[in-house]
Amino acid sequence: MTRSNAIGLIRSWVDSANDPLGDFPLNNLALGVFEAGNGPRCGVAIGAHVLDATALEAEGVLDLHRPICAQPSWNALMAAGPKAWAAFRAQMTALLREGAANQAQIVPHLHSMAHVTLQLPFTVAEFTDFYAGRHHATNVGTMFRGAENALPANWLHIPIGYNGRASSVLVSGTPVRRPWGQVKGPDDSAPRFAPSQRFDFELELGAIVGQPSNGPVSVGQANDMIFGYVLLNDWSARDIQAWEYQPLGPFQSKATATTISPWIVMRAALDPFRAGPPMRETPLLPHLADAGDNFHDIALEVTLTPEDGTPETITRTNTRELYYSPAQQLAHHTTSGCPMRVGDLLGSGTISGPTPDSRGSMLELSWGGQSHIKVNGTPRAFLNDGDTVTLSGAAIGKGYRIGFGPCDGTILPALENPYAP
Ligand code: CA
Numbered sequence: 001m002t003r004s005n006a007i008g009l010i011r012s013w014v015d016s017a018n019d020p021l022g023d024f025p026l027n028n029l030a031l032g033v034f035e036a037g038n039g040p041r042c043g044v045a046i047g048a049h050v051l052d053a054t055a056l057e058a059e060g061v062l063d064l065h066r067p068i069c070a071q072p073s074w075n076a077l078m079a080a081g082p083k084a085w086a087a088f089r090a091q092m093t094a095l096l097r098e099g100a101a102n103q104a105q106i107v108p109h110l111h112s113m114a115h116v117t118l119q120l121p122f123t124v125a126e127f128t129d130f131y132a133g134r135h136h137a138t139n140v141g142t143m144f145r146g147a148e149n150a151l152p153a154n155w156l157h158i159p160i161g162y163n164g165r166a167s168s169v170l171v172s173g174t175p176v177r178r179p180w181g182q183v184k185g186p187d188d189s190a191p192r193f194a195p196s197q198r199f200d201f202e203l204e205l206g207a208i209v210g211q212p213s214n215g216p217v218s219v220g221q222a223n224d225m226i227f228g229y230v231l232l233n234d235w236s237a238r239d240i241q242a243w244e245y246q247p248l249g250p251f252q253s254k255a256t257a258t259t260i261s262p263w264i265v266m267r268a269a270l271d272p273f274r275a276g277p278p279m280r281e282t283p284l285l286p287h288l289a290d291a292g293d294n295f296h297d298i299a300l301e302v303t304l305t306p307e308d309g310t311p312e313t314i315t316r317t318n319t320r321e322l323y324y325s326p327a328q329q330l331a332h333h334t335t336s337g338c339p340m341r342v343g344d345l346l347g348s349g350t351i352s353g354p355t356p357d358s359r360g361s362m363l364e365l366s367w368g369g370q371s372h373i374k375v376n377g378t379p380r381a382f383l384n385d386g387d388t389v390t391l392s393g394a395a396i397g398k399g400y401r402i403g404f405g406p407c408d409g410t411i412l413p414a415l416e417n418p419y420a421p
Helices: 053-058 075-080 082-096 103-109 134-145 219-225 238-244 267-273 326-334
Strands: 031-035 040-046 049-052 110-112 117-119 127-130 161-163 169-171 180-183 192-195 203-209 226-234 258-260 299-305 312-318 344-347 373-375 378-380 388-396 401-403 407-412
Touching: 031 049, 040 053, 049 053, 049 103, 053 103, 075 082, 082 267, 103 110, 161 326, 180 238, 203 299, 203 326, 219 226, 219 326, 226 267, 226 326, 226 344, 226 388, 226 407, 258 407, 267 388, 267 401, 312 373, 326 344
Parallel strands: 127 344, 169 258
Antiparallel strands: 031 040, 031 117, 040 049, 049 110, 127 161, 180 192, 203 226, 203 344, 226 258, 299 312, 299 388, 373 378, 388 401, 388 407
């Protein structure tokens, strides 16, 4: 059960924040880094505006007894810890709620969201990507190994993952260049070096680690370490992946780019939408066992817009389709003693639902390119140059929603052969 009806809209004196269809009511207080002609600054989304938190802190209106917004990233607030996270939300709520006393002091620091550019909201320390969606793992396993061997023997016992590259993480709106790579030839002895012909997206939820660890942590402790969430698109070159992935997993197929949404939704904003775990026919070992409602009810969509085309929604699903919660992923990550750092980003793995119209990648939507889906009336298997992929997501409350803003990227054509003599 979710608790989404327990809290209603917290009304703000910023009128646009009371729009029931907006992503950024006062309940959300999503965190970004924006540029409005005065250098990059920390901002808080409120309705159709961005509030300059760096200016508020400089004026002493926002005061957490230490600098939080001196650098254009939210890592300082993360490092300050859960008590500071709560104090920050309490202060911002008091400043922005209906009837607040000091509106005249705040108004000059509100910028129209339409007139700012957004940057990465935090410095990504390290990036790990999991594979925690059961429908996705089953679909991919069925395509690659057959229905009998779809899920590997370990899958129902550990959240499988691989260590990615923080350097590849981009903010929404940054174009993504189609990569070159080594792909399988007609037989295994004759691979080719070529632009990927099977470039794809993956619909994921990213969890941001806000507190460090140095040793194994429990699922409950891991939950308390999570600062917030972003939407995440793990761009994937399927032809490069199919050739390289055995036996050590994905490498260059996932290294081109990973796009995240520009707004961090703090964990507290999603607390009313917490949900319980899925059915488990195989119990987890005690150190990974479910500990409370560590899943979320967040509706997700993917829209594909062809170059010179119109946006078309190609999938609808929900984060409740995950088999392992972000807290279980993080706890598993620490079992070896692997230290976690402030600003670590954990991708959930592709979130597909049980039906064909809820699949979170083109690989699944087109079933390996065999059965083409139609976009703007044209059959499609993978992504074309000029395509824009937009992920969106929101937790739906009573009279309000907690959104992430769009997470999008447009495919640029591959370069000329970078190794041409
Ligand atoms: Ca992935």
